[in-house]
Amino acid sequence: MSILTDTAGAITTPNSDSAKGPREHPASIVASMTFMLVCLVYFLLPVYILVVAASKQQTQLASTNGMVPGGSLFSNFGALFSQQDGIYLKWLLNSVIYAVGGAVIGTILAAMAGYALAKYQFKGREFVFNVVLGGVLMPATALALPLFLIFTKVHLTNTYWSVLLPSIVSPFGVYLSRIFAGASVPDELIEAGRLDGSGEFRIFFTIATRLMAPALVTIFLFQFVAIWNNFFLPLVMLQNQNLYPVTLGLFSWQSQISRVPLLQSLVIAGAVIAVIPVVAMFLSLQRFWKGGLSAGSVK
Amino acid sequence: MDLAPAAKRDRKNRRGPGWTPLLFILPFAVPFILIYLIPIIYAAYQSLFKLQRTGGIFGKSTQVFGWFTQYAAVFSSADFRSSVIRVLLFGVVQIPIMLILALALALLLDSTVVYLKRFFRIAFFVPYGIPGVIAAIMWGFIYSPGLSPIVALLKKLSISVDLLGSHVVLWSIANVVTWTYAGYNMLIIYSALLAIPTDLFEAAKLDGASNWQIARRIKIPSILPALILTAVFSIIGTLQLFTEPIVFSQISTNITSSFTPNLLVYNAAQNNYNLSAAISVTLAVGTFILSFGFLKITARRAAS
Numbered sequence: 001m002s003i004l005t006d007t008a009g010a011i012t013t014p015n016s017d018s019a020k021g022p023r024e025h026p027a028s029i030v031a032s033m034t035f036m037l038v039c040l041v042y043f044l045l046p047v048y049i050l051v052v053a054a055s056k057q058q059t060q061l062a063s064t065n066g067m068v069p070g071g072s073l074f075s076n077f078g079a080l081f082s083q084q085d086g087i088y089l090k091w092l093l094n095s096v097i098y099a100v101g102g103a104v105i106g107t108i109l110a111a112m113a114g115y116a117l118a119k120y121q122f123k124g125r126e127f128v129f130n131v132v133l134g135g136v137l138m139p140a141t142a143l144a145l146p147l148f149l150i151f152t153k154v155h156l157t158n159t160y161w162s163v164l165l166p167s168i169v170s171p172f173g174v175y176l177s178r179i180f181a182g183a184s185v186p187d188e189l190i191e192a193g194r195l196d197g198s199g200e201f202r203i204f205f206t207i208a209t210r211l212m213a214p215a216l217v218t219i220f221l222f223q224f225v226a227i228w229n230n231f232f233l234p235l236v237m238l239q240n241q242n243l244y245p246v247t248l249g250l251f252s253w254q255s256q257i258s259r260v261p262l263l264q265s266l267v268i269a270g271a272v273i274a275v276i277p278v279v280a281m282f283l284s285l286q287r288f289w290k291g292g293l294s295a296g297s298v299k
Numbered sequence: 300m301d302l303a304p305a306a307k308r309d310r311k312n313r314r315g316p317g318w319t320p321l322l323f324i325l326p327f328a329v330p331f332i333l334i335y336l337i338p339i340i341y342a343a344y345q346s347l348f349k350l351q352r353t354g355g356i357f358g359k360s361t362q363v364f365g366w367f368t369q370y371a372a373v374f375s376s377a378d379f380r381s382s383v384i385r386v387l388l389f390g391v392v393q394i395p396i397m398l399i400l401a402l403a404l405a406l407l408l409d410s411t412v413v414y415l416k417r418f419f420r421i422a423f424f425v426p427y428g429i430p431g432v433i434a435a436i437m438w439g440f441i442y443s444p445g446l447s448p449i450v451a452l453l454k455k456l457s458i459s460v461d462l463l464g465s466h467v468v469l470w471s472i473a474n475v476v477t478w479t480y481a482g483y484n485m486l487i488i489y490s491a492l493l494a495i496p497t498d499l500f501e502a503a504k505l506d507g508a509s510n511w512q513i514a515r516r517i518k519i520p521s522i523l524p525a526l527i528l529t530a531v532f533s534i535i536g537t538l539q540l541f542t543e544p545i546v547f548s549q550i551s552t553n554i555t556s557s558f559t560p561n562l563l564v565y566n567a568a569q570n571n572y573n574l575s576a577a578i579s580v581t582l583a584v585g586t587f588i589l590s591f592g593f594l595k596i597t598a599r600r601a602a603s
Contacts, residue, residue, distance in 0.1 A: 024411055024412050024510075028412050028510075029412045029413075032407055032410070032412040032413050033412075033413060033414065035403075035407070036404075036407060036413055036415075036419055039400075039404060039419075039423065040419065040422055040423075042478070043422060043423050043425065043426055043478065043481075043482065044422055044425065046437055046438060046441055046478070047425065047426075047429075047437075049437075049440070049441060049448060049449075050437045050440070053440060053446075061446055062445050062446055065448065066446070066447065066448025066449075066451065067448050108326075109326050109327040109330070110327060112323045112324070112326060112327065113323060113324045113326075113327035113328070115323060116319070116320040116323035116324050117320075117324070120319060120320040120323075122320045122321075125320075128324065128328075131336075132331070134587075135331065135335050137531070137535065137586065137587055137590050137591065138335060138339070138583060138586075138587075139535055139538060139539045139582065139583055139586050140539070141539045141541060141561050141564070141579075142339065142342070142539075142564075142579045142580070142582055142583040142586075143334065143335060143338045143339060143342075145342070145564065145565075145568050145572075145575060145576070145579060146338035146339065146341045146342035146345065146576065146579070147334065147338045149341065149345070149572070150337065150338060150341060165330065165333075165334065166334045168330055169327070169330045169331050169334045169335060171331070171335070174327060200319045200323075201322075204323070225427070225428065228430060229430040229431055229432075231430070231431060231432050231541075231542050232541055232542070232561075232565075236565075246430075247430045247431075247432040247433065248432075250432060250433065250436065251432050251436075251546065254436055254546065254549060255549050257549070258549075267436060268436075268440065271433045271436055271437060274430065274433055275428065275429050275430075275433060278428035278429070278430075279425055279428040279429075282424070282428050283421065286421070
């Protein structure tokens with residue numbers, strides 16, 4: 001049996017992504033591709049409809065074919081950015097501040113904690129890890145209201161901090177980082193670093209983080225998306241429109257549509273713009289995070 | 300960062316890692332305790348109080364200790380019960396559909412019968428990058444009669460269905476959630492598939508096993524931990540359902556203020572914080588039991 005596997009391995013090694021299997025039955029290729037194309041329409045058609053809607057004036061939304069683009073895309077964007085003295089741009093910037101700030105700090109904290117949990121033997125290690133795992137299972141929305149009350153007492157509500165502080169904590173990041181540090185940072189390398197006279201933090205920041213890079217990018221991206229998409233926390237914490245992230249801002253416009261119908265086309269145009277940054281970042285960082293994804297399920 | 304030199308010399312003479320692990324963990328642990336542990340303890344504490352008015356209906360209200368009065372109110376509330384039943388029904392239907400779709404797509408991306416894999420993988424993942432509020436606004440537009448090209452198309456085929464109607468709207472929300480997370484779950488399953496050593500099924504293939512057999516007998520069992528992970532996250536997400544219903548509540552009168560447990564928490568907080576805290580705690584404990592129980596059951600199954 002082992003001979004068999006070895007030969008099989010030898011045959012396929014030059015092309016591990018053996019996509020060009022000539023033995024596949026044409027019928028199964030046709031069936032599979034049809035299924036994939038149907039799914040493609042399901043996943044992308046709504047986005048297309050949204051973009052088409054963004055290219056129309058509000059009055060045309062109901063009266064024209066929703067599949068055929070109109071000519072007002074850029075005038076809608078112009079109206080979007082000039083509404084309320086350009087508050088939409090402010091919302092976008094706020095989202096960037098919350099998401100980048102929270103994800104960068106959150107990733108560093110999670111990486112350090114996960115690395116320590118994987119690479120040091122100490123009393124209470126499993127206890128700490130179990131508490132963190134409990135945090136992974138904790139519904140974030142259950143925390144938002146009590147957090148609001150606590151923040152009220154220290155006058156933190158309705159500030160940048162009220163959204164930023166909770167965003168830097170990522171228990172799932174610690175979990176991923178522990179698993180990945182355990183698998184990708186060899187003890188010998190840490191020992192070698194110590195023999196060279198490097199301190200523990202230096203070893204971590206110069207050697208370990210490099211080896212953990214794919215996992216760190218994954219943690220960063222998940223945290224970024226989680227913050228960018230977060231809605232409940234800012235909804236609970238913020239009253240000042242100038243501090244809103246883009247999700248809450250669009251929601252506040254959406255809730256006024258029945259009174260101010262013109263906002264409809266702004267909400268749609270704003271939705272199109274808000275989608276771009278996350279999708280662009282995922283695509284550009286693709287090659288880094290792919291390797292880190294499987295870490296979560298390997299035990 | 301340079302608390303190091305003195306401590307470093309010390310450490311060389313010692314056996315254990317000393318304070319180093321603590322210094323690594325502390326920067327995470329402090330905000331974790333502040334943001335996760337204290338609020339849940341505070342909520343549990345708050346949930347044991349009740350408001351008491353002295354001096355008639357317009358009198359001053361004070362918080363007094365009330366043991367489990369709020370929990371009694373939670374469990375006897377018909378609104379709470381129906382909201383829990385609603386999300387459980389939602390989860391029982393939506394989670395399997397989404398995960399089967401995600402698994403099928405992941406297996407196809409890992410198979411030899413599909414072309415343009417890279418393109419499909421990216422395209423299916425796009426919805427995950429779209430914030431829940433925006434996905435809900437977008438689908439809300441697509442569901443709206445009079446605005447939606449899809450509803451218009453269905454009408455031409457003489458199918459008239461109110462996608463925001465009282466019996467349908469829950470499943471319209473299920474569709475939004477499936478649309479958003481299917482690609483994300485697909486990617487987690489797919490990367491687990493990539494981690495399976497190829498010689499495992501190349502051998503089976505030489506032995507004449509079909510693609511289907513390889514998928515069922517080798518691939519799916521090897522990625523079970525990833526599937527369980529996606530299921531647990533889906534359970535947690537379902538019980539927390541909030542964004543989609545609150546956005547839809549603006550375009551559909553069929554979303555009541557107690558449609559999901561979280562909407563109930565949010566609306567209860569406006570006038571009775573103690574009750575809201577009690578619902579939050581109940582929900583957190585329930586989520587814990589469900590996701591933990593699911594982990595235990597699946598772990599036992601996998602072991603036997």
